[in-house]
Amino acid sequence: MGKLTHTVMYQAVATGAGRPRPAGRIGVLAVALCVSAAPSWAATFYVRAGGNDAQNGRSPATAFASIRRAASLAGGGDTVVVGPGRYTEGSLTPVGNGRPGEVMRFVADRDGSRTGDAAGDVTVDASGFEFGFRISSRPWVIVNGFTVMNAMEEGVAVKSGSHHSVVANCIILSNVGRGVWVRDSPSVIVFNNLIYANGGTGIDFGGEGDGSSGGVALGNTVYGNGLDGIRAEGLVASRRVTVAQNVIAQNLGRGINVKELSVPGFVGQWNLNIDGYGSEANKSAFDFTGSPLLVDPTGPDQVLGGFGRSDDDFHLRQILAGQTEQSSAVDGSPFSARWLALTHSSTETDGAPDTAQADLGFHYGNETDLVSPFKKGVAHKVAQLRQRALSCQKLGSRGTSRCVNSLARLRHQCGSLAEKLCG
């Protein structure tokens, strides 16, 4: 009965097109609370390369042409679905913020299943703009699946209290500044992105006010950026940052650089980082060594990113996909691909889904954002991951002499890293 009621309300809202939406919501909220049904006013806005900003954006047939237009209407609970194509716009931010249980989503419809378009990249070409996405004072916003390039500063900026926001499954390249800048925004998750050929640091947690404590950089490939790979700044403290399961290579600065004020609670584990560590934080993790064996980052054209990006290939070399060598990033996590909801995406050139233990680094074709698929919520997930990492670290720090007695435990806690630790 409640369901029927709020379906009717939803239609009332939906047919009120052209009305000032936020004001309408307050009235609907009051009614919704009276009938104790879960509010269901969340709207979906569509953006397509062939769209028109004069339409209402509420269906693929009446899609907007610009992401900016959709963002100017979207807030908590709403989703902006963007079809394949190239959008020359930038500094995108939603008009409203999300809330717990009512996140605001920007979703790239790369396979065309929601817009009816032919599959393809969904590219925000931010040439002439400061940022690709600029999530500012907008908590609980998810940016999922976009290619973001050419911004004059950061590809994606999450700043000024945009806590609990998520950047997932994006390819962020050739921006002049950082790839992802998390600034004064706690509990932000940067999950399964390919971040490369940016002028600044790949992923940066920091700020000048509240800092960005509780930040998570999980499962990203961070390659060939102009400064550090992943960094936790030290102007103010960003505590309890977690950096795990990333592949980090060919960055000009340090692979992982944690400044002194941000050392408390830092957890770094299961990274394949060949670019070293900053001097202010002791290296506490037990990392994979050797080349990440990416298939061909520059591609045959020998140009990394920019106009040469279409043949850039960041899959992992592996025997099952026909390569003669196997990256140690394959099956590098102690957690299963299922545990991380990565079973519909791939690190293999043949596109076969990730199975058994999760592979490290960027997975092509992934759609899950780490927030939506898990019943207990992402905070629980991150807590489990940190706990496991700390146990692994503790066991590993005992040195090889303890391997005889604790190899089984070490294997359970650390995954394939156990064998490496014990030689």
Ligand SMILES: [Ca+2]
């Ligand atoms: Ca290339």
Ligand SMILES: [Ca+2]
């Ligand atoms: Ca695997």
